[in-house]
Amino acid sequence: MENLKKLEKKLGDIFSEKLLEKLAEHGRIVQVEANTQVIARGDEVTDIPIVLSGTAKVVRTDDKGEEHILFYLNEKEACTATFSICATTKKSEIDFMMETDGELLLYPVRLMDYLTKEFPSWRYYVCRNYNNRMKEFLDTMDSIVFMKMDQRILKYLIKASKALHTKIITITHQEIANDLSTSRVVVSRLLKQLEHEGKIKLYRNRIELLF
């Protein structure tokens, strides 16, 4: 069977032979053009997509129709979000679309349990996918918190400036760090960044606000 051949070539190194056979038997391989929407939010998910070639993206569309990319999926990756859907609802929380032309393996959701039960290599695959996604989420968390900290410092300086009625605040980075419960190093870096943005000027024990 030609599908099996294709799958062996693409996924042979991570899936066992038996599993590949199952995938070829029940799944179907589809060619998808760039920008095609495969799954829309709210759709009932009947198949889990595994990317065989090309790049797919998982997108969340907000109230205003702005799309926010949650992550990309490259060759051999599957949509982990879909896995969690299977355990609960059948409705998709996300939009799944192709970024480039490519091939997808669509495998019926209803057979997921069977795969998980029967094939270790499938379990490993799912776990790895989950882990990768988790890492990405941690990274975005970090950057969100980072953004907040630099806002907090700015606010802190403005507050201090108002309270002391001066644009030149006498304070050390360490003291700011203590007040915002972070480390001195972080404060130094963010202040440096603000200085480069031309918002403040740094001296020893003093910070001048330039606005």
Add this chain to the structure above:
DNA sequence: ACATTAAGTGATT
């Protein structure tokens, strides 16, 4: 000149 403390940096997690 030397010690002490504040601030800056690169690398890592």
Add this chain to the structure above:
DNA sequence: AATCACTTAATGT
């Protein structure tokens, strides 16, 4: 962002 390890700059004695 946090931490470590280290450098550099400013200040006090």
